[in-house]
Amino acid sequence: MSGNHNDHNHDHGHGHDDHDDVGYHATVKGYLIGFILSVVLTAIPFWLVMAKIIPSSSTTGIVLLVFAAVQIVVHMVYFLHMNSKVEGGWSMLSLIFTIAVVVIMLAGSIWVMFHLNSNMMPIHDMRNMP
Numbered sequence: 001m002s003g004n005h006n007d008h009n010h011d012h013g014h015g016h017d018d019h020d021d022v023g024y025h026a027t028v029k030g031y032l033i034g035f036i037l038s039v040v041l042t043a044i045p046f047w048l049v050m051a052k053i054i055p056s057s058s059t060t061g062i063v064l065l066v067f068a069a070v071q072i073v074v075h076m077v078y079f080l081h082m083n084s085k086v087e088g089g090w091s092m093l094s095l096i097f098t099i100a101v102v103v104i105m106l107a108g109s110i111w112v113m114f115h116l117n118s119n120m121m122p123i124h125d126m127r128n129m130p
Contacts, residue, residue, distance in 0.1 A: 026081060034078025041071040 076082045
């Protein structure tokens, strides 16, 4: 046997080390920060709703959606470890594609429902039909 078989620095054909492109290493401190932010981003909207701090329900809904969006970002960064360096940027690209598809689907659904609502016959007209 030659000395080359005992060498542990194998190149697996990837052209990089297994840990070079991670960009973020999970730590207890990182998980703790993510957990604390998640609790705060849950407690504040709960308090806003239960104490009826904002009188308008539509404004309260918008504020809750903003808190939800921030919490999604916190979860992706601190728990899913997503950033532009992970997997050579492919996970970020797939996330952007997913967000684009969801926005198109939601906007399209709201658009269709709005136009269906405005173009449907009112109920009181249906009673007078022969």
